[in-house]
Amino acid sequence: MAEPDQDAERLLAAYRQVRSPSDADTRTAWAGMRARLERDDAPLIDLGSRRRSLATKVAIAALALAAILALAFALDLHGAIARRLAAGDRAEATYQGGVPERGETPRATAERAGGDGEGPAEQPRARTPSADATTDLAMPDATVSLEPAPATPEAESPAKAPSHKPRAKRAGGNEVPDDASLHAEMALLSAAQSALAAGNPERALTSLERHARRFPDSLLAEEREVARIRALCALGRDAEVATARRRFDARFRGSPLRGRAMAECEPKGDDGP
Amino acid sequence: VPPSNAPPTEPFEALFMSHYAFVCRTLAHFGVEAAAVEDVAQEVFLVLHRRLADLDPSRDARSWLWGIARRVAHTHRRGTARARRRHEHAEAPPPRPGPDHELETRERARIVEAFVVGLPEKLRDVFVLAEIEGMSAPEIGQTLGIKLNTAYSRLRLARERFAGLLEQLRAGENAALRLAEPTEGHG
Numbered sequence: 139m140a141e142p143d144q145d146a147e148r149l150l151a152a153y154r155q156v157r158s159p160s161d162a163d164t165r166t167a168w169a170g171m172r173a174r175l176e177r178d179d180a181p182l183i184d185l186g187s188r189r190r191s192l193a194t195k196v197a198i199a200a201l202a203l204a205a206i207l208a209l210a211f212a213l214d215l216h217g218a219i220a221r222r223l224a225a226g227d228r229a230e231a232t233y234q235g236g237v238p239e240r241g242e243t244p245r246a247t248a249e250r251a252g253g254d255g256e257g258p259a260e261q262p263r264a265r266t267p268s269a270d271a272t273t274d275l276a277m278p279d280a281t282v283s284l285e286p287a288p289a290t291p292e293a294e295s296p297a298k299a300p301s302h303k304p305r306a307k308r309a310g311g312n313e314v315p316d317d318a319s320l321h322a323e324m325a326l327l328s329a330a331q332s333a334l335a336a337g338n339p340e341r342a343l344t345s346l347e348r349h350a351r352r353f354p355d356s357l358l359a360e361e362r363e364v365a366r367i368r369a370l371c372a373l374g375r376d377a378e379v380a381t382a383r384r385r386f387d388a389r390f391r392g393s394p395l396r397g398r399a400m401a402e403c404e405p406k407g408d409d410g411p
Numbered sequence: 412v413p414p415s416n417a418p419p420t421e422p423f424e425a426l427f428m429s430h431y432a433f434v435c436r437t438l439a440h441f442g443v444e445a446a447a448v449e450d451v452a453q454e455v456f457l458v459l460h461r462r463l464a465d466l467d468p469s470r471d472a473r474s475w476l477w478g479i480a481r482r483v484a485h486t487h488r489r490g491t492a493r494a495r496r497r498h499e500h501a502e503a504p505p506p507r508p509g510p511d512h513e514l515e516t517r518e519r520a521r522i523v524e525a526f527v528v529g530l531p532e533k534l535r536d537v538f539v540l541a542e543i544e545g546m547s548a549p550e551i552g553q554t555l556g557i558k559l560n561t562a563y564s565r566l567r568l569a570r571e572r573f574a575g576l577l578e579q580l581r582a583g584e585n586a587a588l589r590l591a592e593p594t595e596g597h598g
Binding site: 144146148149150151152154155156157158159163164165167168170171172174175295307320323324325327328332335355356358361364382393394395397 | 424428429431435436445449453456457460466475515516517518519520522523524527541542543544548549559560563564566567570571573574577580581582588
């Protein structure tokens, strides 16, 4: 039986292949494109578009302002109507057998009084653990420094949840990821990327190594290893670059990031594998 | 104009040759039917050509093209009559009978297609950009206009689901996973 990663790579490679035009198709398409450009006499650079873009932005801003003003007016009007209706509801609640308590809204009074009235009572909207609900996590700021945290046994022990192997319940769609470990993982990777972008590969490497210790089998291990190669390149640690590239190649042979990992930088010296 | 094997001689041609396949895959991802992809891809590059001066050169070209392709595909789907007229003479090619490995490749592609279509849109975009287009998380964030943390978390969730699919396929001993590797070097 094939290794798990090979299965995934074969499926994805097939999808890429079937969805991609051949080189010959691309050349034919370029010929058609060139003819179209000549026929349409399309200018290479449309100098007016930036000005039009600015005019469009001004128009949109004006419309948005008008909409906000209209909304504010409508809300004010709605408030006045609601206050007027509240007085009427008070009398209606008395008819239904309920007397509004101090601070209670007319609707709450009505619900308290007629709990089994027509139609189902409106349920509070539950936060179900659906995939969508877990899609956009409110992540901490990626730039939060992760440096000073000491390597406690708990903090540095490999996390069990984010493994390459999906959890059984997850496949059934019932289990949600461990938010704490997910946050920690995202924070480490984002901190590494921020450090790389800021020209601080040492700090990036620290975050990436902590990520590797805590989440050795992370589903984002490919991204971590590419970032690690990039950081090592920036530090000129050529021997480690070569080793990291070999390990990446062995572990993620079919990865779409493979080309990037291999070409991230060429070792500057010949100081061993 | 006959197709040429000569290397690209101008920047726009180089851009086209480098990213045409990406645009075709992206248009298919946004629901443009196979028969119309070529024409719609041409529209995408026409928009790019006209807007070259407005584009931020510090951004990855795929990031612009993704955004343009999304809009052009949306317009295409809303009013396909013009494209349909243009394609009256060119119906979608029927599935070609071919060697076993081609059928195997198509079966695998179909499995991934079904998986991708079944993903929530937010996960779908990130999964395709990472796994099919090979973008890094920062590039995905830039392309989709989302935070880096969000790109990472969506990617992890999408991969979890994909791993779940693989487990299901293995449990069902799906034929597609027992097949030989697809042939390299399409085209």
